[in-house]
Amino acid sequence: MQITENFSLEELTRTSTGLPNRPGKTELDKLLLTATYLLEPVRKKWGTIKVTSAFRSEAVNARVGGSSTSQHAKGEAADIVPIDADLDEVFGWIVKDGGICFGQAIREKKGGSDWIHLSLPRINGPNQQRLVFDGKGYSPYV
Numbered sequence: 001m002q003i004t005e006n007f008s009l010e011e012l013t014r015t016s017t018g019l020p021n022r023p024g025k026t027e028l029d030k031l032l033l034t035a036t037y038l039l040e041p042v043r044k045k046w047g048t049i050k051v052t053s054a055f056r057s058e059a060v061n062a063r064v065g066g067s068s069t070s071q072h073a074k075g076e077a078a079d080i081v082p083i084d085a086d087l088d089e090v091f092g093w094i095v096k097d098g099g100i101c102f103g104q105a106i107r108e109k110k111g112g113s114d115w116i117h118l119s120l121p122r123i124n125g126p127n128q129q130r131l132v133f134d135g136k137g138y139s140p141y142v
């Protein structure tokens with residue numbers, strides 16, 4: 001089911017774990033906000049982006065080693081890889097010039113893979129938080 005111009009529910013609930021991954025009503029609403037306010041602006045500026053992980057059920061999140069407070073489990077976050085543009089260039093735009101309101105933007109690198117984690121803003125924040133994850137720990141993005 002297409003939920004915004006360029007994103008489908010299937011891409012936002014895909015998992016390679018083989019576990020059930022069905023969002024509830026609250027998580028569906030959040031996925032719509034994630035697609036509308038985080039993914040579409042990046043897609044419109046930079047072309048095709050691959051969503052490697054968005055919603056994760058508790059079981060899926062546990063299986064992939066996600067944090068227990070992960071916004072992925074709420075439908076509030078997506079991991080993306082630009083297909084038509086350079087990842088660092090896209091990340092730089094998101095955190096500086098994109099005009100996107102986010103909770104966290106994290107430039108992540110782990111086990112030979114690179115992606116951008118982007119999440120919705122949260123009440124009480126921290127919001128507009130820019131981080132780098134090198135596979136071991138987080139540091140501020142400068």
Ligand SMILES: [Zn+2]
Binds near residue numbers: 072077079117118
């Ligand atoms: Zn993530």
